[in-house]
Amino acid sequence: MSDYLPGLAGVPATKSNISDIDGEKGILSYRGYPIQELAKNSTFEETALLLLDGRLPTKSELAGFTQQLVADRRIKYYTRGMMKNLPPTGHPMEMLQTVVASLGMFYSASDCLNGSDACDDLDYIHNTSVKILARMGPIVAMWEHIRNGYDPVQPRADLNYAENFLYMLNGEEPDPLLARIMDVCLILHAEHTINASTFAVLVNASTLANPYSVIAAAIGALSGPLHGGANQKVLQMLEEIGTPDQAEEYVDRRLAEKKVIWGMGHREYKTKDPRAIILQELMNEFIEARGGDVNPLFEVAKAVEEVCEDRLAKKGVYANVDFYSGLLYSEMGIPADQFTTIFAIARTAGWLAHWREQLSDNRIFRPTQIYAGEPLRNYVPIEER
């Protein structure tokens, strides 16, 4: 028997072809392509298909995939009726887990998910992946209206994934630069090797559960405060700091108290998170485009990062992807409790790629336990306890 390592830290749980991190050099790659190149040249649609299929699509493959994604944007009125029965005070991640789980009830699973072997019904896998991915953005956007008592905005077929999401969310065509920033944010969050939510995908997929149920499980894992949700906390932190001149005092106080500076540091990277560098550039582009007329918290963020760089860079702690994404989402009119749902929309592409990979060479997860409880003992009648 292997050693017991809490949290299975460092224990390989899968062989994967999907993404890789070089933490020393600060490289994240999807299917071999560095994230910088994808952020610069690709779209969320293309990146999602790259993650699923393992290679960059041809023009006609991408057109077909995009068309399918548009067609599957429509949400049934049953689902809308269901959502209207959910309490507006619930967390959007719980809503998303609920709705995604329910979608599986509308579609029958492939027969290949009934056998005990690997599933190789690639048409089913592809079409179901589209069905799920296409609906994630619309569901999140619909909830923003439904929880406020309004009818949702219908999707549009002439917009790309990111644009349609922002359109359904705000009811108006998005600013092109912000739409491109959302597109890049979706690319940046689409995949990140094996973390708790992706691991949840592997575990659930290995039972041959239907993919809606598998993605619902992953949404549950991502909803945990230790996993998703840091960008919401960055925004709260910046609001608490309030002005750039307060940044130094705040950071030094938190460090002295050995408390976390939200959005700083990532267990996988010894350098600055490559995704943070990309977002920072986009943020600067956005500030410039607006002639500096932006949320004053951007200046607070810059001041916090400057102080942190001075204090923490020598320890290999730099800003991570969450440090900027929340601020940018907030400029798009997105409330803070929806930040993690955007993470989930993006990561669904990676989760589905892992679902497919798991099915291609499946073995049910059944680790063991070290029993540390009571030895065998006899039942004691209630009168004698």
Next chain:
Amino acid sequence: MSDYLPGLAGVPATKSNISDIDGEKGILSYRGYPIQELAKNSTFEETALLLLDGRLPTKSELAGFTQQLVADRRIKYYTRGMMKNLPPTGHPMEMLQTVVASLGMFYSASDCLNGSDACDDLDYIHNTSVKILARMGPIVAMWEHIRNGYDPVQPRADLNYAENFLYMLNGEEPDPLLARIMDVCLILHAEHTINASTFAVLVNASTLANPYSVIAAAIGALSGPLHGGANQKVLQMLEEIGTPDQAEEYVDRRLAEKKVIWGMGHREYKTKDPRAIILQELMNEFIEARGGDVNPLFEVAKAVEEVCEDRLAKKGVYANVDFYSGLLYSEMGIPADQFTTIFAIARTAGWLAHWREQLSDNRIFRPTQIYAGEPLRNYVPIEER
């Protein structure tokens, strides 16, 4: 780095005090108490509290717990409204995952699930465990009516868990012997160390996700054909065999084809599954009480087991708990596609115990991967692909 073991087979993923299996001797124990003694002396309510708290309750503890379970049987009309928007053709396990995930939206989580340390808010953990466990049976029973287009039956406060479940399912007070058999079935399925669904609990709980979302993830894992669902297949097999005299031919043909005999064998036991022995006794008691006037499939089951014992016992393959449970559920008027939901109702007790144990000494699950994909490569413009 550890070796890569597909499915983490044999890799310890937790230290646990909850249950233990001695596969050589055929002993399953909850908190040290052998399953035989619990099946004989305990109730599902008492066994659930034993699993949660780690010790047999006093009279007043059990009374308090039972009272709470009764009070939490009521289901909000929002939930009913949501269920009415789910398609009747969907699998009940998908319905159950959906509804349990939604319940978390109605209740706020403890602050202790926001920190990065272990959660020790035992009142919250206890009360939430009751909230979830109490509603599992009623939700499953409600679905049986809703999917058929009828209003659900309201719960009754004067019945125990098993009785109330059967009452809500069939709209009439259950036969006392069948109610006791259901009670024992719930005890027998309440816990079984670390399998895929319980492991899903650990993974999701480790992110500090809310417990409704954790149990929803586990329901998803249990819904997989490789995990739950074997008792449904046993019933189909017995129906296919049809008469006792066909048993020998069927078994020998399946064995010659190297195919599974459903309900036979269990990876954890080298002897007969102790739970199968208990169910077999109850089955015989039931047949006797009915003066033999029972479903003819009981005789088919006996014949199949006799042939299997002759052919397979020398290989350590015996009937498991699934071999008899489906037949008995069917006598209670439960359709085959609801068998796995009953498994989920029972196992919720164990899942909640594991949720609590994980929080008491938490570390987020983050195993690693072996990257076997493409090396770094440059993005290729779409025209050049």
